[in-house]
Amino acid sequence: MRVRTKICGITRVEDAVVAAQAGADAIGLVFYAKSPRAVSVAQAQKIVAALPPFVTVVGLFVNAARSEVNAVLDSVPLDVLQFHGDETPAECEAFSRPYFRALRMQPGLDIAALSAQYSGAQGVLLDAWVPGVHGGTGERFDWARIPENLAKPLILAGGLNADNVGQAVRQVQPWAVDVSGGVEVSPGIKDAEKIRKFLYAVHMNNTQLCDGSL
Template structure:
């Protein structure tokens, strides 16, 4: 499914609440940063606050607004504060609800995968939400969000005709393995981290962010070497 010559994994740092954390994510080389618009989350920021933080971003770093079962008016109000935002729907939103709320904006739809991988048809889910720019695969735990837990990546389907974003329990210690396991199963792969680079809930650790980015790049280099070796043998 994946292009063997494209081994650059895109990185999103989610749950940002402070200016210094936005700056640290940008300095480390993140492609996107996420602002949680779900008021039951410890990483929640208001739409106005998200707008203030997003205005620190340089060109080509994408702000992402994360919603959980929000109404169309709430989504649009947040988009007015962050005009360049991509959207992420992380609740129980139907296909039509996503389309109505996005109003033509690019969006990701979260797929909440059971920790043992059982009983969830990711291929069907990706087909149903084919209007989404990507499907974010996260662990299904109580509440919304992965709760810092990883599901069993090896149980994902071997071929998903979609761009995937791997999330849920990622850390600098395990993200390389996650990328190596999941990348061959989809069109392209990105990664999304929140608690794995935190000092405490909603407070990021710049050193952990840098370690995470370095681990992602190590996975990219490993896959590139493997591809080059395969091509040399043919």
């Protein structure tokens, strides 16, 4: 199985282009005003317009009103929605888009049971839990805590970078990996070389998975 890649928190056209040219499967645009990686509709439109074909555009929301999400969808051609707040299954499924449900690895949380509630999700994204912070923490959680019986494909996030993503691919074997801070020089400003090194590390481990050497 090939592990897919998403570069999240894109705020600049040039970073989106670098990610696409380096082989990213998806980019993430953050529509959450409190995030240092938040983008406006105008920024998002320019970024999406610069992308080549076959790069999935994911829009990230945190407890947004339905009207707010719809306003973005009316202006930006998002392929997938990603919900990082307290959204219920019904709230996630209220839009004509596939969606991911992000779950933070809070101690004592039954991740398998919670993920099963989101039967309409394309996948479940697991991220580190930091009180009051909805993703993009740069913190890694203990991968041994990931349950084996997740109801949906796993997207692994939280503290990933070029130095540890190979280990993540080998140990967790997720459907996809999601990185933001691990390829930045500052919040929202990506580093082209870090992006390339991250995607190369995933590619090399994908090659080993496919040829059976892992």
